[in-house]
Amino acid sequence: MSGLYERHRAVSPDWLTLYYRQPLELTHGEGRHVWDVDGNRYLDFFGGILTTMTAHALPEVTKAVSEQAGRIIHSSTLYLNRPMVELAERIAHLSGIPDARVFFTTSGTEANDTALLLATAYSGSNQILAMRNSYHGRSFSAVSVTGNRAWSPTSLSPLQTMYVHGGVRSRGPYAELSDERFVQACVADLEDLLGHTRGAAALIAEPVQGVGGFTAPPDGLYAAFREVLARHGVLWISDEVQTGWGRTGEHFWGWQAHAENGPPDILTFAKGIGNGMSIGGVVARADVMNCLDANSISTFGGSPVTMAAGLANLTYLLEHDLQGNARRVGGLLVERLRAVGAASAAVREVRGRGLMIGIELARPGTDEADPEAAAAVLEAARAGGLLIGKGGGHDTSVLRIAPPLSLTVAEAEEGAEILSEALRAAG
Structure with missing residues (x-):
């Protein structure tokens, strides 16, 4: 990967953002999961920036x-x-x-x-x-x-x-x-x-x-x-x-x-x-x-x-009524993440609808945005097998959760547990 990263840097603009300290090369996907070049499997909670809407490698598409x-x-x-x-x-x-x-x-x-x-x-x-x-x-x-x-x-x-x-x-x-x-x-x-x-x-x-x-x-x-x-x-x-x-x-x-x-x-x-x-x-x-x-x-x-x-x-x-699935599974996921957030001093707010959920991080006891914590959680989630995004108007301190709309209840629970561990590890 380091060789590809150096080649990327040699031909790409400096402002072309890459996630992670060690950038990730994805090679294939199926359903709600993707794999990297080293064979590691990840639950995808970002869908290529809200773009893989139904599923990876959907046979019909x-x-x-x-x-x-x-x-x-x-x-x-x-x-x-x-x-x-x-x-x-x-x-x-x-x-x-x-x-x-x-x-x-x-x-x-x-x-x-x-x-x-x-x-x-x-x-x-x-x-x-x-x-x-x-x-x-x-x-x-x-x-x-x-x-x-x-x-x-x-x-x-x-x-x-x-x-x-x-x-x-x-x-x-x-x-x-x-x-x-x-x-x-x-x-x-x-x-x-x-x-x-x-x-x-x-x-x-x-x-x-x-x-x-x-x-x-x-x-x-x-x-x-x-x-x-x-x-x-x-x-x-x-x-x-x-x-x-x-x-x-x-x-x-x-x-x-x-x-x-x-x-x-x-x-x-x-x-x-x-x-x-x-x-x-x-x-x-x-x-x-x-x-x-x-x-x-x-x-x-x-x-x-x-x-x-x-x-x-x-x-x-x-x-397949994926809007209905987003409402049902997304409702379960946001409530689970609110419970996770309530246990973390770093979480200022958990918000969202359906499968479009944000976890805003702030320095404990304040409303001051904490982009360093967001970056740390992003890394810890990846280490746990989960891909998420980040954003926000206050120094990129919001974790962005937006999986494919076919997400299952079991996958929602798995992702919430990984995020819970990532918040603890990053804190």
């Missing part, structure tokens, strides 16, 4: 990919593409957006970039509202609406971005308020902010902030925001790259926890739908999607192979 690759791998959007149309039809229906149109990209970054293009073109404004602690990708426009300093490497931007309160419930100036008063305060902040703009194009928001540490507002916040935005003629973009496809258990999309005032104007998706294949996309009302007055194509968005994978993966997800 690998079969669909193989069969499509044997027919034709590539054509571009200049030709009719049956798998692309079929997947677009299903996603348009599932999105909840009336008269929906779907455009496929190759990543969540590109999907959010496209959503920003649509919103600014539709409104004639380059002003964007975004949430503090947010993350929307690594393109020039996406980092410019990312409210998390650790993931926004430049202040230069094609957009004028203003940040709104509300994405983080348990930190910040409104943390001590009740849920009702928290929502009222955030709405008042949004109203005040809009009073200082010349007409914002859109608010982009993750219903649950992913890279930010799986933080979320009280249910209904974005419904209350939606009412204000509609009054001001501002679009709502729901970034569902991490929350979509039933991961939160309670809902198929994250926006549905805030559905009182209807669906978003634009929805972006990626990650889990391809189960590892490169699929992203945008869903929008027809008038928004069709507002561009120049030609556009996608060379790789909607590739026949990735669309075949997405169709097979979505079919498996729905037929």
Whole structure:
């Protein structure tokens, strides 16, 4: 491994992050497990950053990919593409957006970039509202609406971005308020902010902030925001790259926890739908999607192979009620992890929904983030045979738990026990 690591360092940017003091080379996976080059087996609680949604080496997906690759791998959007149309039809229906149109990209970054293009073109404004602690990708426009300093490497931007309160419930100036008063305060902040703009194009928001540490507002916040935005003629973009496809258990999309005032104007998706294949996309009302007055194509968005994978993966997800499994098994897992957290002075908060769970670490007796402890737990979990992620808006002090949605109760118990031991070992 050291030889591959040195080769990696010689040809890769310094800022290309690798986990672990001794970086890990994964060679294959099956179900909820992966193996490294040395033959070690790990329970996977991160799924390639919430991307292996159903299972590793899911036979239905690998079969669909193989069969499509044997027919034709590539054509571009200049030709009719049956798998692309079929997947677009299903996603348009599932999105909840009336008269929906779907455009496929190759990543969540590109999907959010496209959503920003649509919103600014539709409104004639380059002003964007975004949430503090947010993350929307690594393109020039996406980092410019990312409210998390650790993931926004430049202040230069094609957009004028203003940040709104509300994405983080348990930190910040409104943390001590009740849920009702928290929502009222955030709405008042949004109203005040809009009073200082010349007409914002859109608010982009993750219903649950992913890279930010799986933080979320009280249910209904974005419904209350939606009412204000509609009054001001501002679009709502729901970034569902991490929350979509039933991961939160309670809902198929994250926006549905805030559905009182209807669906978003634009929805972006990626990650889990391809189960590892490169699929992203945008869903929008027809008038928004069709507002561009120049030609556009996608060379790789909607590739026949990735669309075949997405169709097979979505079919498996729905037929096996993996959203329901995320709700049931995720509910058991979060309660088990809360019991683990209650026994550790390093754990500030355990939060999450379904199979999207964050464990925030802080220096004992304080609210001060403890990224060193998070790094130590990450290493200890690996040593115990468990892969997890980390993130957070306060120096990467949140452990991110997001296994494939087919996780079993026994695997949830096993992972919780390894995490319990890792917290003890790291403490």
